[in-house]
Each structure stands twice: as structure tokens, then as C-alpha cells.
Amino acid sequence: MGRKKLVKKEDVLKAIRNWIMHNGLPPTVEELRKELNVGSSRTVMRYLEQLEESGDIVRWPGSRGIRLRRTLEGGIQTTSVPLVGDVTAGMLSLAEEYVEGWLRLPIAFTQPQSAMFFLLRVNGDSMNKARVEGGTIEDGDLVLVRQQQIANPDDIVVALVDGEVTIKRLRKAPGYYILQPESTNRKHQPIIVNEEFQVQGVVCRVIKKGLSIIEQFSET
Template identity: 30%
Template sequence: MQVNQKITFFVPDFQNPIETSFITSEIKAGFPSPAADFEESKVSLDHMLIKNKEATFYAKASGNSMIGAGIDDGDILVIDRSLEPRNNAVAVCFIDGEFTVKRIKKTDEAIFLMPENSNYTPIQIQPHNEFIIWGIVTYVIKQIK
């Protein structure tokens, strides 16, 4: 079984949120609007990205097994432990003493942890595995290279 995804967890700091400027009008990814006016307000990303404060954690992903899902090495995952696991959700799972992030695939016969990189094989959960779906990934924060 190849897990190959190290995850480092962080707890959001709600006591000291950092508010930054937020442009409330849309920013076009196509052709720019000439002389577009914009309104600016303040926003805390913690408040935008986190719905369940007591059950949400950040984690730093390591590895490339989920590149097809947009999760690259070094990305920050926002994980909500209060959400119910569902088929095809991207989840942080604990299997046999290791954390991994994979897509959940449930069939009538089994549960699989599906990588999003063809260099990795799916992990079929067996009765002997110690297995917990730890939380559901709700957002990925990444640095543009």
C-alpha cells in the first residue's frame, strides 16, 4: 500500500485574524473593463473559508498523488471535520497509522481511496486496516508559481 502523502496540521488562529483589503467587484479573467471602478472592504480569510470553527483545521500537503484534483506539494488544505463523508469527496484519511489525502470512492463491494495521479494506485480499504475518514477538504490554498 502506498500512502505517500505527508500532512502537517495547523489550527486556525481565530483570536488574531488578519483582515486584508477585499475588492467586492468581480475581477475579469478575460478582457479588462476600461476604467472600471471598484469598491474595497475588509475581509478575514478565516471567516470566508471556515464554516465550522471548532471542527476546521489547516494542513500542508506533501507529495503529488492528488495533482489531478488541484492539490500540489506544499498546498494548504482547509479541512472540515464536521462534514459527512460522501462518495467522490476529497478527504483526509487516517489509514494504518498514516494520514493521506485522497478521493473517496464507495462501491457496493468496497471503499477505495483514489489518487488523482496515474503514477499511484488506488488503496482498497480492507477489514484489517485501521481506517478513519478524518475530515473533508473544503478549500485548497496555493501559491502561484
């Protein structure tokens, strides 16, 4: 029998980093198996479990759920979060073709760790008076969204209405909901919806001057 290939922790981390740098997204287990040149996906899963236990990665649901943790100067641990760019009409999706890139954010921003998060670029001024953690929500900012299908009244939500994605404050009224803009621009009007509208997530933080964060917390 041939000797089993010895793969070190550092080898697995390097393979994950290299894959993200060259492909712009995390590898699947099968892709990582081929990258490491090992014979079994179960072996890769064991490596990933060890890395998760040591705090080097976080695993989210989905085939590309590997998130690298990194410690910046000052001891700040970070994790990678997908950036969904300019959203067009249709269901908001984190499928590969809709993800513009992956940005690193402090782990403190993405709690609880069991939740899934994504970043969304703000288009327009319909919520420029709304304040969340990090400031007001203005055109060009990035908002950090906790992915979920249920929201509470007064949450700022990412909602799908008539095939289009919108960011608004959720209000509850007898028999219907209101998606309320909070803007200095009076052209933005409340949207009245029934219970069939879809919540895609809840906004939990704004990243000001959105694109500049790429330089600070990039995957490369």
C-alpha cells in the same frame, strides 16, 4: 470591598493578540484570566461572549478555541486557522505540539462558522489532477480541511489508513471503499479499505503556493 477592575473590550482583544504573538496559539480561558488579572473565569467568559456578539472573535470547541477576526484592506474579515505541518505516521492531531502555526484566512473560507477547520501541507503529487475551490492540489500547497468524521462518496478526504494520513478521493463500492488518487504520476494506485478506516476531514479548498500565505495573513 475593593473596586472591581474595569476591563475594556480593547483590553481583552489586545491580551488575546499579545498572547498569540508571543506563544503562537490562542490562550485558554484561565491563561486569559491571568493575563487580564481578573478574579473569575466566569468574568472572562462574559468578555468572550460580548466579543463574539460584536463580531470580534469566533469561538470553536476546545480549550484554545478563540479565533480573532480581523478586517483587511477592502473590508475582508479574517479568522485564524491552525496549520498542521508535515504529517508523519499516526493520528492527525490538532494538539498544541502538532500545530506548526496559525494562519489568517478570510471568514468566507471557513463556513459554516460552527465547523472546525485546519490547514494541511500537501506532500507529493498523488492528487495533482484533483480540482477543488482554489485550483488543483499540488505538492507544497496548503489544503483547507473541514474537520469531520463522516464524508460522502466523491469527497476529497483526509483519511487515516494503517496509521498513516493520506489525501484521496473517496469512492464507494459494494462492501468496501476506495481511496482514489488523481495524479499524472501512474505510480499512485487506489487504496482499498473497509469501513474501519477513519476520515479526519474533508478538503474544501486549496491555498496555492502554500507558504506565501503566511506573509499575507499572518498573526503578527
